[in-house]
Amino acid sequence: EAGVAQSPRYKIIEKRQSVAFWCNPISGHATLYWYQQILGQGPKLLIQFQNNGVVDDSQLPKDRFSAERLKGVDSTLKIQPAKLEDSAVYLCASSSIRAYEQYFGPGTRLTVT
């Protein structure tokens, strides 16, 4: 089965610019997660979707971050405007409703200069 796909793999932008990341989960996985992983730290959950509904976005900085999963399949995460501290790897993961295991994508490494 195909894994979780993410694009782009790398992105370099200047502060105050906008950026968008894309994720396509494993086919049939209802739950999709976006994580932010700053260098030297574990992943931090930004937002969790179940189908096209938001389950948890309590740690999403909503003044600059937004995410959507309109058709309950692929998802986009946007940062507008970016700050230096947004430099991180952005990971997308998915899981089926019944399974405990999460499957991760390759991540997008964002550098904000």
Next chain:
Amino acid sequence: KNEVEQSPQNLTAQEGEFITINCSYSVGISALHWLQQHPGGGIVSLFMLSSGKKKHGRLIATINIQEKHSSLHITASHPRDSAVYICAVRPIITGNQFYFGTGTSLTVIP
């Protein structure tokens, strides 16, 4: 306070050594993940545990639910094992979410 603590943070070993990475957590869990992350950033799931012990090749993972502790062992370590190993737990109280440790950075020297 982090609900998941890993030790050591950094580990350097000679090729062939037996390696142990520890994970302690403070909440009741329904499952525990051991994950491997290479420098490119992608994460691969190594094990999902809810009790006992699992083995896959040179990797062994154990969990003691009563003591809230898990270990990941690598036998006959190899330079290709160099990566960050992350412990993640699925608390009983959360709906399909995980708490992550900060990871253990392993370097195996030839």
